[in-house]
Amino acid sequence: MPTHDRAIHRGQRRGRLLVQRVGAEFLVGRLAAGLSQRALGHMVGVSHTMIGRIERGETPSLSIELAAKIAAVLGLELSVGLHPAGPPVRDRAHLALIERMHSRVSPAIRWRTEVAIPIAGDPRSADVVITGTGFGVLVEAETRLFDVQALERRIGAKQRDLGLERVVLLLADTATNRRAVARIPELARRFPVSARACLHALALGRDPGGDAIVFL
DNA sequence: ACAAGCAGCTGGTCAAAATT
DNA sequence: AATTTTGACCAGCTGCTTGT
Numbered sequence: 501m502p503t504h505d506r507a508i509h510r511g512q513r514r515g516r517l518l519v520q521r522v523g524a525e526f527l528v529g530r531l532a533a534g535l536s537q538r539a540l541g542h543m544v545g546v547s548h549t550m551i552g553r554i555e556r557g558e559t560p561s562l563s564i565e566l567a568a569k570i571a572a573v574l575g576l577e578l579s580v581g582l583h584p585a586g587p588p589v590r591d592r593a594h595l596a597l598i599e600r601m602h603s604r605v606s607p608a609i610r611w612r613t614e615v616a617i618p619i620a621g622d623p624r625s626a627d628v629v630i631t632g633t634g635f636g637v638l639v640e641a642e643t644r645l646f647d648v649q650a651l652e653r654r655i656g657a658k659q660r661d662l663g664l665e666r667v668v669l670l671l672a673d674t675a676t677n678r679r680a681v682a683r684i685p686e687l688a689r690r691f692p693v694s695a696r697a698c699l700h701a702l703a704l705g706r707d708p709g710g711d712a713i714v715f716l
Numbered sequence: 717a718c719a720a721g722c723a724g725c726t727g728g729t730c731a732a733a734a735t736t
Numbered sequence: 737a738a739t740t741t742t743g744a745c746c747a748g749c750t751g752c753t754t755g756t
Contacts, residue, residue, distance in 0.1 A: 536726065547742055552727060559740085 520557030522567055522578075527555040529574035544569045593643045597672050598628060600716045601639065605630065606705035617661045626658055627670075635707035637666040645671060645680040652690065666711055667691075668698060673715040681713060 530540050530551075537548035537555075544566065553559050554570070564580060571578040602611055609632040617624045628639035638659050642651065651669070659667050669691060671677045681687055691713045698712035 538726080548727075549729090549743080550741065553741095556728095 519554075519559065519562050522562075523555045523557040523559075525576075526551075526570055526574065529571075529576055530555070533574050535574075540570065540573060543573045593672065594641060597641050597643055597670060597716060598639075601628070601641070601668075601670050601714065604699050604716075605702045608632075608705040609702070615662070617658065619661060622661070624658060624661075626662060629662065629664065630668075630702065632705055632707060635666060636662075636664040637668055637702075637708065638662055638664045639668045639670050641670040642677070643672040644674075645677045648680055648684050648687065652687075666708055668708070668711070669713045671713060671715050678715065687713065 530537070535543075537551040541548040541551045546566070550559070551570075554562055554566075564578070568578040598613065605611060609630055612629045612631070613627065615626040615629040616622075617626070626638050627641045630637040630639060638655065640651070640655050640658070645651070655667055655669065671681070691711045693708050693710040693712040695712055695714040698708040698714055701708040
């Protein structure tokens with residue numbers, strides 16, 4: 501099964517679990533409020549049948565708006581948020597970017613993609629881990645750069661948890677990405693090795709000697 | 717006091733209509 | 737065509753009234 505299918509199924513299972521959980525909480529809240537399904541349904545504008553189905557977790561398409569309305573009537577507040585829970589589904593451009601880098605690296609060094617963080621229950625993974633004699637490099641690839649500083653923090657945590665000496669921030673060579681990097685002068689100190697020197701070393705199967713930003 | 721009858725309310729099921 | 741939502745209907749439960 502392709503990666504995106506697995507992610508979709510994971511999301512589907514999560515959605516069903518949340519619908520069942522919130523339904524059970526609505527039931528408890530409704531009983532605590534002393535309301536019947538009909539009364540609650542009347543207040544939020546749906547039939548008592550719908551209320552019953554929602555409470556039993558039988559409405560996989562329960563809208564956030566309706567759930568928030570029910571919660572509000574019951575004196576509750578619905579809270580919805582997003583949290584990191586695994587690698588996002590990568591698109592073709594992202595895979596192509598990684599492949600461009602792969603083609604520049606010596607076949608003598610080990611190239612592994614989607615390397616899981618070796619912490620139980622940790623859903624994160626590294627895009628690529630390069631391992632040569634006496635050095636290891638974390639490669640994180642981005643086709644479109646949004647928040648450089650958040651990315652830097654994320655990479656730093658991965659580098660620490662994977663126990664790797666080096667980091668290569670691999671970016672698609674676009675004007676937007678170059679501008680985003682140019683806006684943060686501190687990045688030059690954080691990634692002191694030039695792209696040319698880094699690629700040259702890796703092509704020879706050697707340690708790049710430091711962290712680098714590579715546009716490809 | 718107690719049983720029977722009744723009304724009202726509840727939650728579940730199902731066919732049909734509405735929506736996507 | 738598939739899915740969602742609705743209203744009608746049903747069975748079960750509870751509380752009130754009435755007759756014994």
